[in-house]
Amino acid sequence: MLSLHGVVKDFPGAILPAVDNVHINLYPGELLGLLGPSGCGKTTLLRLIAGFEQPQAGRIFLADREIACPNCNLPPERRGVGMVFQDYALFPHLTVAQNIAFGLKQQKGWRRSGLQQRVLEVMTLASLEGLHKRYPHELSGGQQQRVALARALAPNPSLILLDEPLSNLDVQVRLRLRQELRTILKKAGTSAVLVTHDQEEALSVCDRVAVMRQGRVEQIATPQDLYDQPATRFVAEFVTQANFIPAQRLLQSWKTEFGTIYLAEPGVDLEDGVDLMLRQEDLRLELDPQGIAVVRDRQFLGREQRYSLVTESGLELVARVALSQTLEVGDRVAVTFDPQVVKVFRRN
Ligand code: ADP
Numbered sequence: 001m002l003s004l005h006g007v008v009k010d011f012p013g014a015i016l017p018a019v020d021n022v023h024i025n026l027y028p029g030e031l032l033g034l035l036g037p038s039g040c041g042k043t044t045l046l047r048l049i050a051g052f053e054q055p056q057a058g059r060i061f062l063a064d065r066e067i068a069c070p071n072c073n074l075p076p077e078r079r080g081v082g083m084v085f086q087d088y089a090l091f092p093h094l095t096v097a098q099n100i101a102f103g104l105k106q107q108k109g110w111r112r113s114g115l116q117q118r119v120l121e122v123m124t125l126a127s128l129e130g131l132h133k134r135y136p137h138e139l140s141g142g143q144q145q146r147v148a149l150a151r152a153l154a155p156n157p158s159l160i161l162l163d164e165p166l167s168n169l170d171v172q173v174r175l176r177l178r179q180e181l182r183t184i185l186k187k188a189g190t191s192a193v194l195v196t197h198d199q200e201e202a203l204s205v206c207d208r209v210a211v212m213r214q215g216r217v218e219q220i221a222t223p224q225d226l227y228d229q230p231a232t233r234f235v236a237e238f239v240t241q242a243n244f245i246p247a248q249r250l251l252q253s254w255k256t257e258f259g260t261i262y263l264a265e266p267g268v269d270l271e272d273g274v275d276l277m278l279r280q281e282d283l284r285l286e287l288d289p290q291g292i293a294v295v296r297d298r299q300f301l302g303r304e305q306r307y308s309l310v311t312e313s314g315l316e317l318v319a320r321v322a323l324s325q326t327l328e329v330g331d332r333v334a335v336t337f338d339p340q341v342v343k344v345f346r347r348n
C-alpha cells in the first residue's frame with residue numbers, strides 16, 4: 001500500500017537528520033501509529049509522505065507507484081492522500097457541508113447530486129448528522145475534528161495522514177474520539193498513518209505502531225508485541241514506562257540491589273553492566289520494616305493504584321498494584337518480583 005525504503009530528510013544546519021533511513025510498509029486498510037517524543041521526526045515523516053518535503057535519499061511508493069525520491073516528487077495534490085491536523089484547519093467562513101464538499105469540488109467529474117450524496121455519506125460516517133449548516137465556531141472541538149476527518153475522507157483517498165489529531169481536545173473528548181477515530185477509519189476502510197506522542201493513544205487505536213527516536217524507527221510492531229517484546233530499552237521505557245534496575249553480571253546470575261537473580265534467559269552476549277526491566281505491574285510490595293524501599297507517593301487510578309518508591313541507593317521505582325493493598329507515604333516495603341518476567345537490556 002504505502003512503502004518507504006531508506007528515506008532520509010536532512011534540514012540544513014541540523015546536526016542529525018530529521019528522518020534517518022526509515023523503512024515502513026503499510027498494509028491495505030492498516031492503521032499505523034508513528035509514536036515518539038517531540039522532535040523525533042514524526043511530522044517530517046508525514047510531510048514526506050504527503051509531498052510537502054522531498055527526501056535526500058530513499059524512495060516512497062504508494063500503491064506500487066513511485067511518488068518520491070531524491071529526483072522525483074509527485075505534487076501533494078496528485079497523491080490522493082488526505083490530511084488531518086491538530087488544529088483542524090477548517091475554513092471558518094464555510095459551513096460544515098461546504099467544508100466537507102471543498103475537497104470534492106477540486107476533483108473532476110462530480111455532479112451536484114453525487115457530491116451532496118457523498119457529503120451526507122461521510123457526515124453519517126463521522127456522526128455529524130444535522131450539523132451541515134453550522135459554521136466551525138458553532139461546533140465543539142470534538143465535532144470540529146470529526147468534520148476535518150470527514151473532509152479528508154470525502155474524496156475517498158487511498159491513505160489518510162493524521163498529525164496529532166486529538167491533542168488539542170480536552171481529556172474526556174480525547175478519550176471518546178480515540179475509539180471513534182478508529183471506528184470511522186475502519187468503516188471507511190482507508191489506510192492511515194496516525195502521528196502521536198501519547199503511547200496510550202497509539203497502543204489503543206493503531207493496528208501496528210512504529211516507535212521513533214531521533215529520526216529513526218526503533219521498532220515497528222503490534223501494540224501487544226511492543227509491550228511484550230520491546231526491541232530496545234528506549235522502546236521499553238517509552239511504551240511501557242517500565243522500571244530499570246542496574247545489575248552486574250556474576251557467573252550464572254545477576255547481582256542487584258534486590259539480591260542475586262537467576263534468569264531463565266541470561267542474555268549471553270551482554271556486557272557486565274546491564275539494566276533489568278520490570279514493568280510497573282511486575283513489582284510486588286509488602287510492608288516490611290527491613291524492606292529496601294520507601295513509599296514516596298500514591299496515585300489513584302480508579303481500578304488500581306500506582307506507588308512511587310525510592311530504594312536505599314536512590315533508585316526510583318513505580319509499582320501498579322491492586323486497590324486492596326493499603327500503604328501509606330513513608331511506609332517501608334520489601335520489593336519482590338518473578339525472575340521469569342525480567343528482561344535484560346544493555347545500559348543506555
Ligand atoms: P515531531 O513531529 O516528532 O515533533 P518534527 O518532524 O517536527 O518532529 O521535527 C524533527 C526535527 O526536524 C526537529 O529537530 C526539528 O527541529 C527539525 N525540523 C523540522 N522541520 C524543520 C524545518 N522546516 N527546518 C529545519 N528543521 C526542521
Ligand code: MG
Binds near residue numbers: 042043044
Ligand atoms: Mg510534530
